[in-house]
Amino acid sequence: MNLNTIKFDDGDAYEQYMGIWSKLVGDIFLKWLSPAPGLQWLDVGCGNGAFTENIVESCSPSSVHGIDPSIEQIDFARSRLDSTLTKFTQGDAMDLPFQDQSFDIAIMPLVIFFVPEPEKGVSEMVRVVRPGGIVSAYAWDMMEGGFPYMNLIDEIRLMGIDVPVPPNPDASRLETMKRLWINSSLVSVEETEITVQRSYSDFDEYWSIVLRGPSVGSSLKAMPYDELTNLKDRMRKVLPFNSSGRITLSARANAIKGSVPG
Numbered sequence: 001m002n003l004n005t006i007k008f009d010d011g012d013a014y015e016q017y018m019g020i021w022s023k024l025v026g027d028i029f030l031k032w033l034s035p036a037p038g039l040q041w042l043d044v045g046c047g048n049g050a051f052t053e054n055i056v057e058s059c060s061p062s063s064v065h066g067i068d069p070s071i072e073q074i075d076f077a078r079s080r081l082d083s084t085l086t087k088f089t090q091g092d093a094m095d096l097p098f099q100d101q102s103f104d105i106a107i108m109p110l111v112i113f114f115v116p117e118p119e120k121g122v123s124e125m126v127r128v129v130r131p132g133g134i135v136s137a138y139a140w141d142m143m144e145g146g147f148p149y150m151n152l153i154d155e156i157r158l159m160g161i162d163v164p165v166p167p168n169p170d171a172s173r174l175e176t177m178k179r180l181w182i183n184s185s186l187v188s189v190e191e192t193e194i195t196v197q198r199s200y201s202d203f204d205e206y207w208s209i210v211l212r213g214p215s216v217g218s219s220l221k222a223m224p225y226d227e228l229t230n231l232k233d234r235m236r237k238v239l240p241f242n243s244s245g246r247i248t249l250s251a252r253a254n255a256i257k258g259s260v261p262g
């Protein structure tokens with residue numbers, strides 16, 4: 001299997017493929033998290049700023065610092081958000097470029113399964129958040145069908161073709177996240193599940209979006225014309241169309257939060 005070769009190198013393609021999903025789940029997540037206003041936020045794996053925008057729009061933060069290894073994603077994030085409140089830096093979850101206790105709250109939105117050592121990613125968030133602050137994350141349930149494009153991935157695999165996967169899908173399980181949070185000494189740990197739906201106006205819209213998707217796009221681009229046509233036919237059979245040709249998909253994420261002791 002082609003591990004860890006998902007490339008986040010196009011912020012606009014990401015927005016259509018995942019950013020719209022990200023904002024839907026992020027909105028419900030923030031209602032559940034219910035943070036106080038005026039906090040200093042760290043958004044770990046901020047990507048193109050889709051969820052960072054949710055924080056700015058609904059949490060009245062005093063500041064939000066996003067970090068992500070992808071410069072293309074960061075460039076898109078910078079272009080969508082006002083720089084008086086937000087700052088974006090290239091960086092890795094496992095080696096956060098911040099002093100201890102620099103933030104009130106750290107979030108990993110749709111990222112934990114991409115981090116090569118999730119334990120290190122969580123312990124870094126704990127390190128940079130002040131005592132009493134919050135460390136939280138949410139992730140598509142990659143092991144139990146929560147990923148919004150799972151039926152596409154399944155069909156590609158059924159044709160015997162590889163699709164790149166994140167390095168740690170197991171880290172998206174609620175049980176695994178709970179263990180990570182408790183082993184990192186976080187207290188008052190709580191978890192929830194979030195289900196969201198998104199519609200595509202027709203098959204052409206859906207297809208143009210997935211063709212540019214970070215995980216599946218490279219597999220689709222490498223397919224000969226006949227195979228691609230075959231896959232499109234298969235997808236037309238499995239996608240849930242309504243009578244006017246609209247497609248509505250569901251996705252489910254696991255979310256967790258805990259406090260830094262002290």
Ligand SMILES: C[S@@+](CC[C@H](N)C(=O)[O-])C[C@H]1O[C@@H](n2cnc3c(N)ncnc32)[C@H](O)[C@@H]1O
Nearest residue numbers: 008022045046047050051070092093109110114
């Ligand atoms: C699915 S996207 C989520 C982006 C954004 N948080 C959102 O909700 O839309 C995953 C992001 O994780 C980033 N990422 C991958 N490995 C990472 C790591 N080791 N540390 C921090 N971010 C990472 C990717 O570059 C990508 O932007």
